[in-house]
Amino acid sequence: xxxxxxxxxxxxxAHFEEFAFTRHEHxxxxxxxxxxxxxxxxxxxxxxxxxxxxLMLINPGEPHTGRAAMAGxxxxxxxxxxxxxxxxxxxxxxxxSSGTLGFRxxxxxxxxxxxxxxxxxxxxxxxxxxxxxxxxxxxxxxLRRHGTCDARxxxxxxxxxxxxxxxxxxxxxxxxxxxxxxxxxxxxxxxYHLTRLxxxxxxxxxxxxxxxxxxxxxxxxxxxxxxIADVALAGGFSSQSHLNRSFKRILGxxxxxxxx
Numbered sequence: 617x618x619x620x621x622x623x624x625x626x627x628x629x630a631h632f633e634e635f636a637f638t639r640h641e642h643x644x645x646x647x648x649x650x651x652x653x654x655x656x657x658x659x660x661x662x663x664x665x666x667x668x669x670x671l672m673l674i675n676p677g678e679p680h681t682g683r684a685a686m687a688g689x690x691x692x693x694x695x696x697x698x699x700x701x702x703x704x705x706x707x708x709x710x711x712x713s714s715g716t717l718g719f720r721x722x723x724x725x726x727x728x729x730x731x732x733x734x735x736x737x738x739x740x741x742x743x744x745x746x747x748x749x750x751x752x753x754x755x756x757x758x759l760r761r762h763g764t765c766d767a768r769x770x771x772x773x774x775x776x777x778x779x780x781x782x783x784x785x786x787x788x789x790x791x792x793x794x795x796x797x798x799x800x801x802x803x804x805x806x807x808y809h810l811t812r813l814x815x816x817x818x819x820x821x822x823x824x825x826x827x828x829x830x831x832x833x834x835x836x837x838x839x840x841x842x843x844i845a846d847v848a849l850a851g852g853f854s855s856q857s858h859l860n861r862s863f864k865r866i867l868g869x870x871x872x873x874x875x876x
Contacts, residue, residue: 620737621751622797622807623704626696627737633689637682644698645719646680647758648672649730653690657682659722666690669727673719673762693737702759708808709756711765718764729758743854746823748796752811753821778803779817782810786822790829791852796822826852831866834859835874844871 620627632655639658648655648666655666659680666672674680676699684690699717706713732754736747759765782803786794799822800807815821820828830851837847848859863871 641679646674647695651691654685656685675718744795
Protein backbone atom coordinates (compact mmCIF):
# COMPACT_ATOMS: atom_id res chain seq x y z
CA UNK A 617 0.00 0.00 0.00
CA UNK A 618 1.24 3.50 -0.83
CA UNK A 619 -0.12 7.03 -0.76
CA UNK A 620 -0.68 9.12 -3.87
CA UNK A 621 -1.34 12.81 -4.45
CA UNK A 622 -0.94 15.80 -2.14
CA UNK A 623 -3.59 14.56 0.31
CA UNK A 624 -2.11 11.04 0.50
CA UNK A 625 -4.95 8.90 -0.90
CA UNK A 626 -4.20 5.20 -0.32
CA UNK A 627 -3.38 3.10 -3.37
CA UNK A 628 -2.66 -0.59 -3.93
CA UNK A 629 -0.60 -1.93 -6.84
CA ALA A 630 -0.41 -5.69 -7.28
CA HIS A 631 -0.57 -8.66 -9.66
CA PHE A 632 -3.13 -11.39 -8.95
CA GLU A 633 -3.34 -14.81 -10.58
CA GLU A 634 -5.08 -17.34 -8.35
CA PHE A 635 -6.14 -15.13 -5.44
CA ALA A 636 -9.85 -14.28 -5.36
CA PHE A 637 -11.58 -11.58 -3.30
CA THR A 638 -14.61 -12.98 -1.52
CA ARG A 639 -17.72 -10.84 -1.41
CA HIS A 640 -17.01 -7.81 0.75
CA GLU A 641 -17.68 -4.10 1.00
CA HIS A 642 -15.78 -0.97 2.02
CA UNK A 643 -16.59 2.23 3.87
CA UNK A 644 -14.54 4.10 1.26
CA UNK A 645 -14.57 4.38 -2.55
CA UNK A 646 -12.67 2.00 -4.83
CA UNK A 647 -11.26 3.25 -8.13
CA UNK A 648 -9.81 0.18 -9.85
CA UNK A 649 -7.66 0.02 -12.99
CA UNK A 650 -6.30 -2.97 -14.91
CA UNK A 651 -2.85 -2.57 -16.43
CA UNK A 652 -2.71 -5.97 -18.16
CA UNK A 653 -4.88 -9.08 -18.28
CA UNK A 654 -8.56 -9.32 -17.33
CA UNK A 655 -10.42 -9.24 -14.05
CA UNK A 656 -13.98 -10.34 -13.37
CA UNK A 657 -16.09 -9.22 -10.43
CA UNK A 658 -19.65 -9.35 -9.22
CA UNK A 659 -21.54 -6.39 -7.78
CA UNK A 660 -25.16 -6.90 -6.83
CA UNK A 661 -26.69 -9.22 -9.41
CA UNK A 662 -24.35 -8.10 -12.21
CA UNK A 663 -21.13 -9.73 -13.38
CA UNK A 664 -18.46 -7.54 -14.97
CA UNK A 665 -15.18 -8.12 -16.83
CA UNK A 666 -12.59 -5.35 -16.52
CA UNK A 667 -9.93 -4.82 -19.20
CA UNK A 668 -7.17 -2.22 -19.62
CA UNK A 669 -8.60 1.22 -20.36
CA UNK A 670 -11.66 0.69 -18.18
CA LEU A 671 -12.37 2.09 -14.72
CA MET A 672 -14.03 0.05 -11.98
CA LEU A 673 -15.86 2.55 -9.75
CA ILE A 674 -17.34 1.22 -6.52
CA ASN A 675 -19.13 3.37 -3.97
CA PRO A 676 -18.97 2.78 -0.20
CA GLY A 677 -21.22 -0.01 1.00
CA GLU A 678 -21.50 -1.86 -2.33
CA PRO A 679 -20.64 -5.59 -1.84
CA HIS A 680 -18.42 -7.01 -4.60
CA THR A 681 -15.99 -9.80 -5.44
CA GLY A 682 -12.89 -9.98 -7.65
CA ARG A 683 -10.73 -12.58 -9.39
CA ALA A 684 -8.71 -13.22 -12.53
CA ALA A 685 -10.69 -13.82 -15.72
CA MET A 686 -7.85 -15.39 -17.69
CA ALA A 687 -4.70 -17.45 -17.28
CA GLY A 688 -1.79 -15.31 -16.17
CA UNK A 689 -3.96 -13.12 -13.98
CA UNK A 690 -4.11 -9.35 -14.07
CA UNK A 691 -2.09 -6.33 -12.99
CA UNK A 692 -4.17 -4.14 -10.73
CA UNK A 693 -4.07 -0.61 -9.37
CA UNK A 694 -6.71 0.65 -6.96
CA UNK A 695 -7.21 3.97 -5.21
CA UNK A 696 -9.14 4.08 -1.93
CA UNK A 697 -10.32 7.66 -1.33
CA UNK A 698 -12.41 8.29 1.75
CA UNK A 699 -15.66 10.23 1.48
CA UNK A 700 -13.90 13.21 3.08
CA UNK A 701 -11.18 13.09 0.39
CA UNK A 702 -13.67 13.50 -2.45
CA UNK A 703 -15.81 15.97 -0.48
CA UNK A 704 -12.79 18.16 0.16
CA UNK A 705 -11.83 17.96 -3.48
CA UNK A 706 -15.29 19.14 -4.53
CA UNK A 707 -15.30 21.96 -1.97
CA UNK A 708 -12.01 23.28 -3.31
CA UNK A 709 -12.58 22.75 -7.04
CA UNK A 710 -14.99 24.09 -9.63
CA UNK A 711 -17.24 21.05 -9.19
CA UNK A 712 -20.29 20.61 -6.99
CA SER A 713 -22.26 17.55 -6.02
CA SER A 714 -25.60 17.12 -7.77
CA GLY A 715 -26.83 14.59 -5.23
CA THR A 716 -25.24 11.99 -2.96
CA LEU A 717 -21.54 12.06 -3.75
CA GLY A 718 -20.49 8.95 -5.64
CA PHE A 719 -20.02 7.39 -9.07
CA ARG A 720 -22.90 6.95 -11.51
CA UNK A 721 -21.72 3.72 -13.17
CA UNK A 722 -19.75 0.71 -11.96
CA UNK A 723 -17.69 0.10 -15.10
CA UNK A 724 -16.76 2.78 -17.64
CA UNK A 725 -14.47 2.96 -20.65
CA UNK A 726 -12.19 5.97 -20.29
CA UNK A 727 -8.68 5.40 -21.58
CA UNK A 728 -7.62 9.01 -20.98
CA UNK A 729 -8.41 9.10 -17.25
CA UNK A 730 -7.16 5.53 -16.92
CA UNK A 731 -3.80 6.56 -18.39
CA UNK A 732 -3.49 9.70 -16.26
CA UNK A 733 -4.23 7.84 -13.02
CA UNK A 734 -2.02 4.87 -13.90
CA UNK A 735 0.92 7.14 -14.75
CA UNK A 736 0.55 9.35 -11.69
CA UNK A 737 0.67 6.33 -9.37
CA UNK A 738 3.36 4.28 -11.12
CA UNK A 739 5.77 6.80 -12.56
CA UNK A 740 9.01 7.16 -10.63
CA UNK A 741 9.79 10.84 -11.03
CA UNK A 742 12.19 13.34 -9.54
CA UNK A 743 9.49 15.94 -10.11
CA UNK A 744 6.85 15.58 -7.37
CA UNK A 745 5.14 18.78 -8.51
CA UNK A 746 4.43 17.17 -11.89
CA UNK A 747 3.10 13.84 -10.57
CA UNK A 748 0.99 15.44 -7.83
CA UNK A 749 -0.50 18.03 -10.18
CA UNK A 750 -1.26 15.32 -12.74
CA UNK A 751 -3.07 13.31 -10.08
CA UNK A 752 -5.17 16.32 -9.03
CA UNK A 753 -6.14 17.03 -12.64
CA UNK A 754 -6.92 13.34 -13.28
CA UNK A 755 -9.16 13.13 -10.22
CA UNK A 756 -10.99 16.28 -11.31
CA UNK A 757 -11.67 14.75 -14.73
CA UNK A 758 -12.74 11.45 -13.17
CA LEU A 759 -15.34 13.18 -11.01
CA ARG A 760 -16.48 15.54 -13.76
CA ARG A 761 -17.02 12.71 -16.25
CA HIS A 762 -18.27 9.92 -14.00
CA GLY A 763 -19.22 11.36 -10.61
CA THR A 764 -22.54 12.69 -9.35
CA CYS A 765 -21.35 16.26 -9.78
CA ASP A 766 -21.14 19.01 -12.35
CA ALA A 767 -19.21 22.19 -12.98
CA ARG A 768 -20.21 25.27 -11.06
CA UNK A 769 -21.18 28.34 -13.07
CA UNK A 770 -19.28 30.80 -10.91
CA UNK A 771 -17.18 33.77 -11.74
CA UNK A 772 -13.39 33.61 -11.30
CA UNK A 773 -12.24 34.04 -7.75
CA UNK A 774 -9.68 36.77 -7.32
CA UNK A 775 -6.62 35.39 -5.59
CA UNK A 776 -3.96 37.54 -7.17
CA UNK A 777 -1.85 37.86 -4.06
CA UNK A 778 -1.87 34.12 -3.37
CA UNK A 779 -1.10 33.23 -6.99
CA UNK A 780 1.66 35.82 -7.19
CA UNK A 781 3.31 34.22 -4.15
CA UNK A 782 3.19 30.82 -5.82
CA UNK A 783 4.52 32.14 -9.12
CA UNK A 784 7.31 34.11 -7.43
CA UNK A 785 8.29 31.01 -5.45
CA UNK A 786 8.65 29.01 -8.67
CA UNK A 787 10.82 31.75 -10.19
CA UNK A 788 13.05 31.85 -7.12
CA UNK A 789 13.41 28.09 -6.59
CA UNK A 790 13.43 26.55 -10.07
CA UNK A 791 16.63 24.61 -9.29
CA UNK A 792 15.10 22.51 -6.46
CA UNK A 793 12.44 19.82 -6.14
CA UNK A 794 9.09 21.40 -5.28
CA UNK A 795 5.99 19.54 -4.14
CA UNK A 796 2.44 20.70 -4.78
CA UNK A 797 1.79 20.71 -1.03
CA UNK A 798 4.78 22.98 -0.47
CA UNK A 799 3.70 25.38 -3.21
CA UNK A 800 0.16 25.44 -1.86
CA UNK A 801 1.43 26.34 1.62
CA UNK A 802 3.43 29.22 0.16
CA UNK A 803 0.32 30.50 -1.60
CA UNK A 804 -2.01 29.94 1.33
CA UNK A 805 -4.37 27.80 -0.77
CA UNK A 806 -5.23 24.11 -0.89
CA UNK A 807 -3.39 22.00 -3.51
CA TYR A 808 -6.63 21.49 -5.43
CA HIS A 809 -7.58 25.15 -5.35
CA LEU A 810 -4.08 26.28 -6.29
CA THR A 811 -3.95 23.96 -9.30
CA ARG A 812 -7.27 25.23 -10.64
CA LEU A 813 -6.66 28.94 -10.04
CA UNK A 814 -3.04 28.88 -11.20
CA UNK A 815 -4.01 27.19 -14.46
CA UNK A 816 -6.84 29.66 -15.06
CA UNK A 817 -4.62 32.67 -14.30
CA UNK A 818 -1.43 31.71 -16.14
CA UNK A 819 -2.65 29.28 -18.79
CA UNK A 820 -0.53 26.37 -17.51
CA UNK A 821 -0.65 24.12 -14.44
CA UNK A 822 2.18 24.77 -11.95
CA UNK A 823 4.47 21.95 -13.14
CA UNK A 824 4.25 23.03 -16.79
CA UNK A 825 4.91 26.64 -15.80
CA UNK A 826 7.98 25.51 -13.86
CA UNK A 827 9.20 23.46 -16.82
CA UNK A 828 9.01 26.54 -19.02
CA UNK A 829 11.02 28.56 -16.50
CA UNK A 830 13.70 25.89 -16.41
CA UNK A 831 13.95 25.70 -20.20
CA UNK A 832 14.33 29.49 -20.45
CA UNK A 833 17.04 29.33 -17.78
CA UNK A 834 18.75 26.53 -19.72
CA UNK A 835 18.76 28.68 -22.86
CA UNK A 836 20.56 31.45 -20.98
CA UNK A 837 23.14 29.07 -19.53
CA UNK A 838 23.77 27.37 -22.87
CA UNK A 839 24.25 30.75 -24.52
CA UNK A 840 26.83 31.60 -21.86
CA UNK A 841 28.90 28.57 -22.87
CA UNK A 842 28.16 26.31 -19.90
CA UNK A 843 28.41 22.57 -20.77
CA ILE A 844 25.09 20.78 -21.21
CA ALA A 845 25.59 18.49 -18.20
CA ASP A 846 26.21 21.52 -15.97
CA VAL A 847 23.21 23.32 -17.46
CA ALA A 848 20.98 20.38 -16.49
CA LEU A 849 22.15 20.56 -12.88
CA ALA A 850 22.01 24.35 -12.59
CA GLY A 851 18.62 24.51 -14.30
CA GLY A 852 16.87 22.16 -11.88
CA PHE A 853 16.58 19.16 -14.20
CA SER A 854 16.92 15.70 -12.68
CA SER A 855 19.30 14.57 -15.45
CA GLN A 856 20.67 15.56 -18.84
CA SER A 857 18.06 13.37 -20.52
CA HIS A 858 15.36 15.22 -18.57
CA LEU A 859 16.77 18.49 -19.92
CA ASN A 860 16.82 17.08 -23.47
CA ARG A 861 13.16 15.96 -23.29
CA SER A 862 11.88 19.24 -21.89
CA PHE A 863 13.99 21.36 -24.23
CA LYS A 864 12.85 19.43 -27.31
CA ARG A 865 9.20 19.44 -26.23
CA ILE A 866 9.09 23.21 -25.75
CA LEU A 867 11.56 24.52 -28.36
CA GLY A 868 11.51 21.76 -30.94
CA UNK A 869 15.29 21.22 -30.83
CA UNK A 870 17.70 19.53 -28.46
CA UNK A 871 20.19 21.54 -26.35
CA UNK A 872 23.07 20.34 -28.54
CA UNK A 873 21.30 21.60 -31.67
CA UNK A 874 20.47 24.87 -29.95
CA UNK A 875 24.14 25.75 -29.38
CA UNK A 876 25.36 24.91 -32.89
